[in-house]
Amino acid sequence: MNDIVEKIVAGDVRTVARLIRDIDDGMPEVREVLKDLYPHTGNAYVIGITGAPGVGKSTLVDQMVAHLRKRDKTVGVLAVDPTSPFSGGAILGDRVRMQRHSMDPGVFIRSLATRGHFGGLTQSTRSAIDVLDAMGKDYILVETVGVGQDEVDVVRSAHTTVIVVIPGMGDDIQAIKAGILEIGDIFLINKADREGCDKTMSDLRMMIEMDQKKYDRGAWKPPILKIQAVFDKGVAEFIDEIDKHARYLADTAGGLDFRASKTKVRQELGEMIKARLIEEVIDRLTESGDFDRAVESIIKGKIDPYTACENLVLPTLS
Amino acid sequence: MNDIVEKIVAGDVRTVARLIRDIDDGMPEVREVLKDLYPHTGNAYVIGITGAPGVGKSTLVDQMVAHLRKRDKTVGVLAVDPTSPFSGGAILGDRVRMQRHSMDPGVFIRSLATRGHFGGLTQSTRSAIDVLDAMGKDYILVETVGVGQDEVDVVRSAHTTVIVVIPGMGDDIQAIKAGILEIGDIFLINKADREGCDKTMSDLRMMIEMDQKKYDRGAWKPPILKIQAVFDKGVAEFIDEIDKHARYLADTAGGLDFRASKTKVRQELGEMIKARLIEEVIDRLTESGDFDRAVESIIKGKIDPYTACENLVLPTLS
Numbered sequence: 001m002n003d004i005v006e007k008i009v010a011g012d013v014r015t016v017a018r019l020i021r022d023i024d025d026g027m028p029e030v031r032e033v034l035k036d037l038y039p040h041t042g043n044a045y046v047i048g049i050t051g052a053p054g055v056g057k058s059t060l061v062d063q064m065v066a067h068l069r070k071r072d073k074t075v076g077v078l079a080v081d082p083t084s085p086f087s088g089g090a091i092l093g094d095r096v097r098m099q100r101h102s103m104d105p106g107v108f109i110r111s112l113a114t115r116g117h118f119g120g121l122t123q124s125t126r127s128a129i130d131v132l133d134a135m136g137k138d139y140i141l142v143e144t145v146g147v148g149q150d151e152v153d154v155v156r157s158a159h160t161t162v163i164v165v166i167p168g169m170g171d172d173i174q175a176i177k178a179g180i181l182e183i184g185d186i187f188l189i190n191k192a193d194r195e196g197c198d199k200t201m202s203d204l205r206m207m208i209e210m211d212q213k214k215y216d217r218g219a220w221k222p223p224i225l226k227i228q229a230v231f232d233k234g235v236a237e238f239i240d241e242i243d244k245h246a247r248y249l250a251d252t253a254g255g256l257d258f259r260a261s262k263t264k265v266r267q268e269l270g271e272m273i274k275a276r277l278i279e280e281v282i283d284r285l286t287e288s289g290d291f292d293r294a295v296e297s298i299i300k301g302k303i304d305p306y307t308a309c310e311n312l313v314l315p316t317l318s
Numbered sequence: 319m320n321d322i323v324e325k326i327v328a329g330d331v332r333t334v335a336r337l338i339r340d341i342d343d344g345m346p347e348v349r350e351v352l353k354d355l356y357p358h359t360g361n362a363y364v365i366g367i368t369g370a371p372g373v374g375k376s377t378l379v380d381q382m383v384a385h386l387r388k389r390d391k392t393v394g395v396l397a398v399d400p401t402s403p404f405s406g407g408a409i410l411g412d413r414v415r416m417q418r419h420s421m422d423p424g425v426f427i428r429s430l431a432t433r434g435h436f437g438g439l440t441q442s443t444r445s446a447i448d449v450l451d452a453m454g455k456d457y458i459l460v461e462t463v464g465v466g467q468d469e470v471d472v473v474r475s476a477h478t479t480v481i482v483v484i485p486g487m488g489d490d491i492q493a494i495k496a497g498i499l500e501i502g503d504i505f506l507i508n509k510a511d512r513e514g515c516d517k518t519m520s521d522l523r524m525m526i527e528m529d530q531k532k533y534d535r536g537a538w539k540p541p542i543l544k545i546q547a548v549f550d551k552g553v554a555e556f557i558d559e560i561d562k563h564a565r566y567l568a569d570t571a572g573g574l575d576f577r578a579s580k581t582k583v584r585q586e587l588g589e590m591i592k593a594r595l596i597e598e599v600i601d602r603l604t605e606s607g608d609f610d611r612a613v614e615s616i617i618k619g620k621i622d623p624y625t626a627c628e629n630l631v632l633p634t635l636s
Contacts, residue, residue: 269612272627274596308587312587
């Protein structure tokens with residue numbers, strides 16, 4: 001056990017890779033390792049990058065890595081792709097991503113595509129962040145595909161959450177903006193040379209300024225930056241904004257240590273309890289055959305699923 | 319109790335609206351009503367519509383309603399928007415959507431924006447489908463924003479799942495296609511007059527044909543249709559494809575009744591157990607103060623969250 005922890009803290013890439021794969025696969029053994037790793041965490045700065053498919057998140061992350069490396073920072077990247085049922089998407093992603101930074105020992109890149117087991121993606125991602133943190137990476141970039149609840153939960157773990165949009169996203173943008181405004185610390189309009197950029201900028205600005213009173217009381221006001229990630233335009237300025245946000249966090253109550261922030265700890269512990277509970281109970285119900293018997297009864301019309309659920313759940317609780 | 323059930327089965331709009339709001343708010347009282355409603359369900363045909371923001375799902379759903387109404391079918395629409403923290407997005411959505419069909423008693427439209435309580439979106443949506451089903455709607459259209467795990471779980475409940483894309487969606491499309499291929503019964507390329515439509519068509523076709531062996535054995539081969547929802551181009555043909563898929567389902571094992579499909583029942587019961595478990599346990603841990611005490615200990619560095627989680631979860635299980 002301590003051997004694994006030592007190797008990870010020393011930055012051993014193969015041990016880290018194996019542990020993250022085990023986390024992604026939902027292996028129960030990882031729990032003990034994570035407990036022992038925990039005292040070595042709390043030093044990395046975590047940046048969440050989210051936005052709809054096609055906005056250019058991967059390109060942006062690639063440029064961010066290059067900039068952070070130029071500033072002599074080590075970087076871990078987690079690409080979270082819950083849409084891939086075979087982790088096919090994730091594997092593809094890894095290959096594409098690895099190319100440019102693959103020979104750089106200061107960069108560690110992995111994809112997570114957890115599904116199939118009940119533990120859930122948020123928990124796996126949180127644990128993988130702990131591993132890269134214990135490994136000594138200065139920055140951890142967490143890139144998520146999509147804007148579902150999972151993704152929102154994932155980026156809630158970040159110090160700085162970055163929302164990437166592109167000009168002219170159509171009918172749904174109102175709904176998205178309402179949903180992500182609350183979690184965005186920095187907004188990026190990528191592919192800013194496209195038509196409709198100024199409209200997107202003014203839409204976003206209007207939404208953000210609806211909370212003007214909050215900013216007047218000292219809350220962080222999310223900046224909106226126009227960038228063109230593919231040409232590296234505006235990325236350096238974006239990294240400067242992240243620094244600014246980090247200083248803001250350090251200056252205000254809570255600071256940079258996740259463990260000092262009550263909201264984050266509540267969130268993290270809640271997710272962890274959720275994942276653990278489901279794992280334990282589903283395992284029991286599956287092994288005893290009770291789950292399958294209930295499925296049969298529902299199919300035969302002997303019981304409704306609501307009652308069946310109650311009959312299964314209540315006896316497992318003390 | 320029976321009064322509520324009677325009113326819903328009779329199609330009373332106000333009772334249905336109130337029950338769905340209670341489901342969305344996670345009220346425990348709804349459980350008993352859902353049990354009693356269950357025998358009245360299993361008659362509606364459920365269509366899931368998903369795709370990235372901006373592909374025009376709302377416009378498409380609006381046109382589908384018009385077509386189904388022309389065919390004398392009654393329609394329920396559930397717009398699932400998990401990204402909205404204040405249900406602001408959903409409310410906005412409702413207003414926009416209601417306009418055209420608001421005076422038609424054959425159409426019932428509601429948004430779900432469940433968050434904040436642990437029960438989860440998939441479960442709320444499943445229950446809301448049951449309500450519209452018991453209410454007697456012939457078709458239920460479930461529209462989801464985004465492509466996260468939540469959305470995938472939601473559309474898994476549908477008879478026919480429709481994936482909407484637009485031409486030229488950029489870097490992420492490979493990953494998305496890998497993720498949604500498995501769940502898509504019909505693929506639509508909306509805004510098909512845009513540049514890159516043929517490329518998107520051939521990309522999708524290539525991905526689908528990778529499973530050719532499956533189709534040779536009789537599995538449903540997802541058609542890909544070019545449409546322009548805003549001009550109602552291709553929508554009638556699309557509805558015909560849905561009919562074709564429904565006939566396919568009726569002809570093959572399992573048929574159209576959800577309750578006869580083992581995979582669907584397993585999925586549904588699993589989700590229900592998950593939601594119920596979390597609700598019960600989180601409530602207990604919150605009320606007893608154990609949860610808050612654990613949060614304090616983690617913040618003070620007295621315990622790591624992994625051990626704290628174990629200490630909280632294991633005693634709640636019998």
